[in-house]
Every structure is written in structure tokens, then in C-alpha cells.
Amino acid sequence: MKVFVSLDAGAIAVGAERAAKAIAAEAQKRNLEIELVRNGARGMFWLEPLVEVATPAGRIGYGPVASKDVASLFDAGFLEGRPHPLCVGLVEDIPFFKRQTRLVFARCGLADPFSLDDYRSLGGLRGLERAIALGPEEIVAEVKRSGLRGRGGAGFPTGIKWETAARAAGTKKYIVCNADEGDSGTFADRVLMEGDPFTLIEGMAIAGIGVGATQGYIYIRSEYPHAMRSMTKAIEIARGAGLLGPQVAGSKYSFDIEVRVGAGAYICGEETSMLESIEGKRGQVRAKPPLPVLSGLFGKPTVINNLLSLASVLFILSEGAQAYADFGWGKSRGTMPIQLAGNVKQGGIFECAFGITLGELVYEVGGGTSNGRPVRAVQAGGPLGAYFPPALFDTPYDYEAFAAREGLIGHGGIVVFDDTVDLARMARFAMEFCAHESCGKCTPCRIGSTRGVETIDRILAGRDIEKNVALVRDLCETLKFGSLCALGGLVPYPVLSALKYFPGDFGMAVRPAAAAVREVT
Amino acid sequence: MSFTNGSAPRRVAFDEALARKIIDAELGREGPLLPILHALQQEFGCVPSEAEPLIATMLNVTRAEVHGVVSFYHDFRRAPAGRHVLQLCRAEACQSMGAEGSSRRLLEKLGLDWGGTTSDGNITVEPVYCLGLCATAPSAMVDGEPRGRMNAAQLDALVAELAAEGKR
Ligand SMILES: Cc1cc2nc3c(=O)[nH]c(=O)nc-3n(C[C@H](O)[C@H](O)[C@H](O)COP(=O)(O)O)c2cc1C
Ligand code: SF4
Ligand code: FES
Numbered sequence: 045m046k047v048f049v050s051l052d053a054g055a056i057a058v059g060a061e062r063a064a065k066a067i068a069a070e071a072q073k074r075n076l077e078i079e080l081v082r083n084g085a086r087g088m089f090w091l092e093p094l095v096e097v098a099t100p101a102g103r104i105g106y107g108p109v110a111s112k113d114v115a116s117l118f119d120a121g122f123l124e125g126r127p128h129p130l131c132v133g134l135v136e137d138i139p140f141f142k143r144q145t146r147l148v149f150a151r152c153g154l155a156d157p158f159s160l161d162d163y164r165s166l167g168g169l170r171g172l173e174r175a176i177a178l179g180p181e182e183i184v185a186e187v188k189r190s191g192l193r194g195r196g197g198a199g200f201p202t203g204i205k206w207e208t209a210a211r212a213a214g215t216k217k218y219i220v221c222n223a224d225e226g227d228s229g230t231f232a233d234r235v236l237m238e239g240d241p242f243t244l245i246e247g248m249a250i251a252g253i254g255v256g257a258t259q260g261y262i263y264i265r266s267e268y269p270h271a272m273r274s275m276t277k278a279i280e281i282a283r284g285a286g287l288l289g290p291q292v293a294g295s296k297y298s299f300d301i302e303v304r305v306g307a308g309a310y311i312c313g314e315e316t317s318m319l320e321s322i323e324g325k326r327g328q329v330r331a332k333p334p335l336p337v338l339s340g341l342f343g344k345p346t347v348i349n350n351l352l353s354l355a356s357v358l359f360i361l362s363e364g365a366q367a368y369a370d371f372g373w374g375k376s377r378g379t380m381p382i383q384l385a386g387n388v389k390q391g392g393i394f395e396c397a398f399g400i401t402l403g404e405l406v407y408e409v410g411g412g413t414s415n416g417r418p419v420r421a422v423q424a425g426g427p428l429g430a431y432f433p434p435a436l437f438d439t440p441y442d443y444e445a446f447a448a449r450e451g452l453i454g455h456g457g458i459v460v461f462d463d464t465v466d467l468a469r470m471a472r473f474a475m476e477f478c479a480h481e482s483c484g485k486c487t488p489c490r491i492g493s494t495r496g497v498e499t500i501d502r503i504l505a506g507r508d509i510e511k512n513v514a515l516v517r518d519l520c521e522t523l524k525f526g527s528l529c530a531l532g533g534l535v536p537y538p539v540l541s542a543l544k545y546f547p548g549d550f551g552m553a554v555r556p557a558a559a560a561v562r563e564v565t
Numbered sequence: 566m567s568f569t570n571g572s573a574p575r576r577v578a579f580d581e582a583l584a585r586k587i588i589d590a591e592l593g594r595e596g597p598l599l600p601i602l603h604a605l606q607q608e609f610g611c612v613p614s615e616a617e618p619l620i621a622t623m624l625n626v627t628r629a630e631v632h633g634v635v636s637f638y639h640d641f642r643r644a645p646a647g648r649h650v651l652q653l654c655r656a657e658a659c660q661s662m663g664a665e666g667s668s669r670r671l672l673e674k675l676g677l678d679w680g681g682t683t684s685d686g687n688i689t690v691e692p693v694y695c696l697g698l699c700a701t702a703p704s705a706m707v708d709g710e711p712r713g714r715m716n717a718a719q720l721d722a723l724v725a726e727l728a729a730e731g732k733r
Pocket of ligand 3: 228229230654655656657658659660694695696697698699702703704
């Protein structure tokens with residue numbers, strides 16, 4: 045009898061460890077033989093701790109399970125998938141799950157993340173095997189044809205980045221996986237590292253072969269100790285099985301990976317700052333050129349990709365570029381693991397093709413707020429993303445559509461706020477965060493953000509509101525154009541969107557929301 | 566604050582021979598400075614200032630460079646924290662679930678500012694900007710263990726638990 049309880053930090057945070065222990069103890073007490081599998085997360089965090097049992101009909105779930113519920117689960121016969129007030133039915137029939145197109149997260153949550161046999165039987169390694177058969181040039185061509193764009197925020201075409209690095213002259217090249225995932229409201233990188241780490245290893249090996257790199261680094265933020273341990277363990281297993289090392293999966297290509305741990309600096313998610321950090325320096329942003337693909341880590345050609353970009357290439361290689369590009373629309377091809385977070389009823393990872401609207405995501409998938417109050421705003425794309433009011437919920441999830449409305453999809457996070465949110469305070473927080481995380485290289489970002497906090501404080505105190513709002517706008521202009529990187533350059537997004545759609549929160553005359561919306565559409 | 570091997574850092578007095586050994590173990594890496602600082606902090610509970618000249622000599626860089634790196638990153642401490650480190654998330658998703666209010670109340674109750682340690686040396690409360698637990702906000706991390714759905718009552722219970730442990 046197989047019982048699954050997730051080992052994901054998000055599940056552990058709400059009691060999965062206690063639930064697992066209670067189940068094991070109760071089974072022993074009742075003299076029942078069970079196999080307790082610690083799987084990755086299914087991504088439906090409102091149900092965690094989620095307990096699943098394998099039945100002939102499929103996996104049946106119960107959640108959220110507290111240790112005090114365990115005895116009653118046994119009494120009810122949950123091992124046979126019998127009814128219980130916590131039963132959620134067949135896990136894969138839950139609308140949140142069923143509606144997804146899980147390409148990147150295809151395996152996550154199905155099995156023990158450290159079993160290579162399970163990995164292989166669930167379709168793992170097929171991408172790498174085809175990549176080895178195709179060889180470097182065809183790998184890069186395939187990724188280019190897929191239309192994959194970077195999932196870290198900027199949306200740069202991955203194939204073009206790889207091609208440039210492949211053509212760059214150099215004896216040694218690097219692949220750096222950006223797993224810094226600093227954006228509030230995002231956790232897909234973490235969940236994949238903890239729930240399906242071999243996928244990342246496979247993706248990086250494909251990238252390595254494609255561009256001719258022999259060494260990879262995974263830069264994981266220190267706030268993710270579980271992910272760090274998971275990747276370290278998976279790399280050792282992969283190395284032991286010959287998937288990493290001088291002959292990747294028995295091929296002529298050499299590739300290995302090392303985990304590096306950040307040290308609590310949001311700016312180290314910016315690619316050049318990350319390179320400085322790996323080199324052992326202060327995480328200050330480098331001026332470009334030179335581009336990292338030509339002169340990156342230790343001056344060598346370096347591909348830096350977000351974890352989800354690297355994890356997306358498995359499907360592209362195993363099923364072909366066209367199969368991938370068939371998902372999505374316009375210039376946004378494939379799928380995006382979207383992360384619903386904050387005050388949302390059904391928070392978690394929802395992977396789907398581009399094109400779904402923001403409103404569908406918030407109301408249909410997410411089920412609205414967790415407390416049932418009206419949704420007042422969402423922040424999409426992390427701390428540098430815009431605040432959108434429900435009037436903009438017809439925006440399709442797509443890089444260009446968000447950009448056209450002065451927003452961004454970033455790393456795929458959507459944070460939901462109810463009607464108690466004060467957007468002037470959120471704007472202040474954006475400036476404060478920028479001041480806290482600035483690498484200090486440009487004056488507008490280093491000093492301007494602190495001025496921004498002070499000016500918004502005056503607004504919050506009701507002093508010279510019009511004048512101070514004008515000052516904030518000026519400051520945003522300076523930040524937009526006087527910043528070397530997107531920390532200073534994009535912090536105007538949350539601030540100006542808050543001002544535009546929620547002027548009342550700043551004590552300004554409120555125009556009908558529709559008028560503000562019309563301006564951008 | 567980091568917990569690279571999953572346990573709270575130990576707090577031992579600076580020991581040059583031990584520090585040398587720790588630094589030496591990382592020297593084979595490309596760009597070993599961050600791994601060195603993490604390893605030192607794991608052992609000593611902070612990056613002791615006495616370690617800076619040592620690192621500088623062993624890496625063949627200036628002490629100012631080492632100091633510049635140590636001071637750049639929020640994680641590295643100059644002095645050990647309390648017995649327990651409680652990190653409370655202050656980022657947007659946690660704010661949407663009322664984290665600011667519950668954090669402020671807790672700090673007031675303990676008589677602390679962010680980063681402060683209770684007078685008995687038991688608990689250090691630090692801000693953190695997202696723990697990747699944003700679907701079960703508000704989030705916290707206590708001695709490297711994640712905690713979700715930490716509303717005011719849960720926070721109080723957690724702190725009471727830590728205080729009781731401290732008295733044992
Ligand atoms: C302040 C700042 C923070 C960033 N944080 C991250 C991050 O946490 N993860 C990430 O993948 N990219 C982050 N980026 C984007 C990276 O600079 C870079 O564009 C990305 O890693 C490239 O990979 P991709 O093309 O696969 O998206 C950040 C950028 C800035 C300016
Ligand atoms: S904008 Fe800010 S974070 Fe970016 S390089 Fe300039 S000072 Fe550094
Ligand atoms: S915002 Fe608090 S855990 Fe992500």
C-alpha cells in the first residue's frame with residue numbers, strides 16, 4: 045500500500061513532517077504494512093499537508109491533514125481510498141490540476157525525487173538521449189525553433205543566447221542556472237529542485253552539450269536550504285550513475301555541476317551580479333558589454349538561464365520544437381508555470397500555455413481571495429511588477445500583453461490582495477525594498493529609492509500631496525533612465541501603477557477607475 | 566542567515582587553527598570566498614573579524630576586499646545571533662496575509678527591533694524577503710525550518726515554545 049506525503053518545504057511548513065510521522069506510527073500500531081513515499085509537491089498548497097494513496101482507480105487525496113486527523117483516516121479506510129471529510133477525490137481530477145498543461149512539472153509530485161529509476165520510467169532522460177544523438181548544433185537549432193524565452197524575467201530568446209555562446213571562442217565555457225528566485229510570490233524553482241531535481245540536472249547537461257560548456261553552477265538563494273540539500277544529493281546520485289562527469293550518459297561530452305549558495309542579496313539574481321558573487325566578490329552589477337555569453341564567469345563564455353528555462357528544454361528535445369511551440373500564442377510559446385500566491389484561496393503552481401487571462405487565473409483557477417473578501421489588486425511579476433486592478437483582468441498572460449499595459453510577467457508570480465490593501469503603502473514598500481537591495485552602483489537607485497520612501501511617507505502623512513506625488517513621478521523617471529539594471533529601472537512599475545489605478549490610497553482625487561484603465565488600453 | 570547543513574550554526578570561540586582548516590577545505594573551488602564565509606559562519610555562528618586577515622592571506626587578496634564582501638551580503642553576521650533565529654517574511658505575498666501587523670505586534674511584545682535579540686539571548690528576530698512559501702503565507706523560518714500559515718496566534722505559540730525551550 046503506497047502512501048504519499050510531500051517532502052517539499054512548502055508542505056513541511058504546514059505540517060507534512062508531522063503528518064508523515066503520525067501515519068507511520070498509526071500504521072505500525074494497527075499492524076498495517078504501508079510504503080510511505082516522500083514525493084515532491086503537486087503544487088496545490090492550499091491542500092497541504094496532502095496525503096495521497098495509490099488505488100487501482102488512481103491516486104486519491106486527503107488534505108489538509110493534521111496529525112490529529114490521522115487516526116480517523118485509518119478508521120475511515122483511507123488506505124483503500126474510502127470517503128472521509130478531508131477526501132478530495134482523485135488528485136488528478138481536481139480542476140486546478142486537471143486544467144493544467146504540465147510539461148516542466150510533468151513528473152513533479154509523482155514519485156520519490158531521488159529515485160533515478162522512477163525518473164526514467166516517468167519519461168526522464170529522453171531529452172538528454174535525443175540531445176546526445178543530435179549533437180550541439182542541432183540542439184541549439186531545436187531550442188531556437190521552439191521559441192522558448194527566458195523564464196527569469198527578461199524573456200530573452202533562449203536559443204539565441206545558446207547560439208551566441210556556442211559560437212564564442214573559448215577553451216572553457218559555463219552554464220549558470222539562476223535559482224536565486226528572489227521575487228515575492230514565486231516558488232516554482234524551489235518546488236522543482238525539491239520535487240524533481242533530475243529535471244534540472246538533465247536540462248543543464250543538455251545546455252552544456254549544446255554550447256560546449258563543461259562546468260555548470262546552480263546558484264541557489266540561502267533562503268532555500270531544502271532545495272540546496274535536494275540538489276546536492278541529486279547531483280551526487282547523477283554523478284554516481286554516470287549522468288554527470290567526463291562522459292555524460294556514456295557520451296563523448298563532459299559536464300559537471302556544483303551548487304553555490306547565495307547570501308541574502310536580492311540583486312544577486314541579476315545575472316552579472318550573480319557572476320560576481322560566484323567569483324567571490326560583492327554582488328555588484330557589471331556594465332554590459334561585454335555580454336556574459338561572450339565574457340561571463342571568470343571571463344569565459346557563460347550561459348545564464350533561469351531554472352525554468354533550463355527545465356523547459358527537456359520537452360523541446362524529447363518531443364521536438366514544434367510540439368512545444370504548438371502551445372501558447374504570438375511571441376509567447378510553450379507553457380509557463382504560473383505561481384498563485386498571497387491572499388488567494390487556491391494558491392500553488394499552475395502550469396499552462398500562454399494566453400489564459402489574468403482574471404481566469406485569479407478567479408477560476410485561484411478561486412478568489414482566501415478570506416472571501418473582494419480582490420482589489422494583484423501584483424504580477426514580483427516586487428518590480430505592476431499592480432493591476434480587476435479592471436485589467438482581461439489581460440492575457442503573455443509577455444507583450446503585459447508589457448503593453450506597463451506590467452510584466454517576470455518569473456510568473458501573481459500575488460493577490462483583498463480590499464484591505466493600501467496601495468500607497470505597497471508603493472512605499474517597493475521603494476524601501478529597492479533601497480534595501482540596491483547594489484549601490486547607481487545614484488538614482490541607491491539614493492533615489494530612499495528619497496522615494498521619504499516622499500511617500502509625507503504623502504501618507506497627508507502633507508503637500510500633489511507636490512509630493514509630482515516628486516515621486518519625477519523620481520521614477522530618473523530611476524527608469526538612470527539605472528544600470530532593472531532593479532532601479534523597474535521599481536517605477538509598482539509605484540506608478542499604484543498611483544495610476546489607486547490614487548485614492550495616496551489621498552488624491554479619485555478618477556473613475558475605468559478612465560485610468562482606458563489610458564493604457 | 567543560512568543553514569547550509571540544516572542545523573543551526575554552532576557558537577564556538579574563534580580558533581585560528583580551526584579557521585585555517587575550514588578555509589583550506591574550500592580552496593580547491595573556483596571562487597571560494599562565499600563558500601568559505603558560509604562555512605566559517607556555520608562553525609562560529611558569525612564571520613569573526615579575526616578571520617578576515619586570515620582569509621585575505623590564504624586567498625591572496627586584500628583584507629579590504631574580504632571585508633567588502635562580508636559587509637555586502639545580508640547573511641553574514643559580525644557577532645553570533647541568539648540561540649534561536651526566527652526569520653519573518655516581510656515581502657508582498659506575506660503582507661497580503663497580514664504579516665506586517667503580526668510581525669510588528671510580536672516585535673513589540675518582545676521589545677525588539679528587526680534584527681534584535683531578546684535580553685536572555687534566546688531569540689533573534691530577523692526580516693527576510695520571501696521564503697518561497699508564498700501560497701501558505703504568512704511565512705517564517707525558525708532555525709532553518711520553514712513555517713507556513715503563521716498568523717498572530719501561531720506566531721505567539723511558536724515564540725512561547727522557543728521561550729520554554731530556552732528555560733530548559
Ligand atoms: C534585480 C534583478 C533580480 C533578478 N532576479 C532573478 C532571479 O531571481 N531569477 C532569475 O532567473 N532571473 C533573475 N533576474 C533576471 C536575470 O538577470 C537574467 O535575465 C536571467 O537569469 C536570464 O535567464 P533567462 O533568459 O533564462 O530568463 C533578475 C534581474 C534583476 C535585474
Ligand atoms: S540600478 Fe541599483 S541595483 Fe541595479 S546596478 Fe544600479 S545601483 Fe545596482
Ligand atoms: S512572500 Fe513571504 S514567503 Fe514569499
